[in-house]
Amino acid sequence: MQKRIQKMIDQMPPNATQMKMHVKGSSETLALIRRVIAACVQHLKLGDPLINDIKLATTEACTNVIKHAYKFNDAMSFELAIKTSAELFVVEVFYQDPGFVPEKIPVPNLKEIKEGGLGVYIIRSIMDHVNYITDAKSGRVRLQMVKLLNSKESTGGPGEN
Amino acid sequence: MKIECKIDSDKKIKVFQVEGELDVHHVKNLKAEIMDSIEPEGWTYEIDMEKVAYLDSSGLGMLVYIKKEIGRHNGKLRILHLNEQVLNVFKLTKLDEFFEIA
Numbered sequence: 001m002q003k004r005i006q007k008m009i010d011q012m013p014p015n016a017t018q019m020k021m022h023v024k025g026s027s028e029t030l031a032l033i034r035r036v037i038a039a040c041v042q043h044l045k046l047g048d049p050l051i052n053d054i055k056l057a058t059t060e061a062c063t064n065v066i067k068h069a070y071k072f073n074d075a076m077s078f079e080l081a082i083k084t085s086a087e088l089f090v091v092e093v094f095y096q097d098p099g100f101v102p103e104k105i106p107v108p109n110l111k112e113i114k115e116g117g118l119g120v121y122i123i124r125s126i127m128d129h130v131n132y133i134t135d136a137k138s139g140r141v142r143l144q145m146v147k148l149l150n151s152k153e154s155t156g157g158p159g160e161n
Numbered sequence: 162m163k164i165e166c167k168i169d170s171d172k173k174i175k176v177f178q179v180e181g182e183l184d185v186h187h188v189k190n191l192k193a194e195i196m197d198s199i200e201p202e203g204w205t206y207e208i209d210m211e212k213v214a215y216l217d218s219s220g221l222g223m224l225v226y227i228k229k230e231i232g233r234h235n236g237k238l239r240i241l242h243l244n245e246q247v248l249n250v251f252k253l254t255k256l257d258e259f260f261e262i263a
Contacts, residue, residue, distance in 0.1 A: 027186035034182075034215065052246050059217050063185045110255045115225045118218040118254050125253055 005129040005146055008088055016083040016090075018044065025066050025095075026074035030059055033080065037091070040082055046089060050147060053126045054091060057145050060119040061093050069097035069141070089147040098139030102132035162187045164194050173204045180212035183220030192223045196230065204236045211242035216250055228260065239263055 019040055023029050034055045041051045062080070070076040078095035108117045124130050129146035162181035168174075175198055181187060195206065208224075210216075228238045239261045243251065251257040 027184070030184045030186055031182055052249075055215070056217055056250065059184055059215075063217065063219060067185060113225055113256070113259050115222040116218075118221060122218055122250070122253060 002129055002131075005088070005148070006131060008085070009083075009090055009129075009131075009144060009146065012083055012085055012088070012090070016085055018082045018084055020079060020081040023062070023078055023080055024074055025070040025076035025078055027063070027066050027072065028074075030062060030066075033062055034059055037082075041089075044084060044089075046084075046149065050089065050149075054089065054145075054147060057123045057127050058091050058093075060123050061091075061143055061145065064119050065093060065095045065097075069095055069100065084149075087149055089149055091145045093141075093143040093145075095141050095143075096139050097134075097141045098136075100132075100134060100139075100141055102134065162190055164191055166194070166198060173200070174207065175204060176207045176209055178209045178212070182215035183213055183223070184215065184217055185219035188219050188223040192227065195227050199231060199234055199236065202235055204231075204234075205239065206231055206236060207239045207241055209241045210247060211244075213247060214244070216247045218250075218254070221250065221254060221256055224260065225256070237261070 019036075021036065023033065037055050037058050038051050041054060058080070062078070065078050066072060076096070078093060081092040081094070083090040083092065105120050106117060108114065108121050123145060127145045128148045129144070131144045133142040133144070134140070162179070165178045167176045167178070177191070177195060179191060183191070195208075199206075224240070231238045241263050243262060248257065248262070251260065251262065
């Protein structure tokens, strides 16, 4: 299933990109990002249930960039892109994080109540496909987060309960 | 983000009415406000989130921290009036079982 989704993403044509934003790496921008995402989902008439999940996943991803990769250095910036097809809604986040190894992201034990470490867990819970592509040479990270559209295979998520 | 605090000294209850979006940018204000108000012994703290339109893992993390700190002072934390979207984030992380939600 995950391989099939990845293949579908890889086969999306260049004109599948609806929007690309260059964003200041500051936590102040998170509210703006949510509004842009919501407006984009509404504009594409994809239905309100998707908005909450995509806003939440995108905010969690951008928070991780600002907090962990950029350490709140707002001189840094990242890019956010939205691509769509009849079957997919894809949010991509492009940023710099040399040394980042996706396989080392800890999986939280929900029985141990901690103050952090839930961001990627939430993203994986509400999106149908999450993929980190890293380039060790340049330190560039490309995070892909996907919602399946009009599919029974979608994991749903909190916005769809 | 707007935070208002109402205090009932007789009943030892402080109610924080919060308005806005609880992401990493805004959690510091609420955390500082509540931490500064923690009394030495046995108070109840209520956070009324009726006007909180958005919450994510940063907001949850802050609430976990506050609950632990209040617990250290033998106090209680109650979270009030979560909208469906925000309650779902608690449920997703099973923190609806950790907090007293009314």
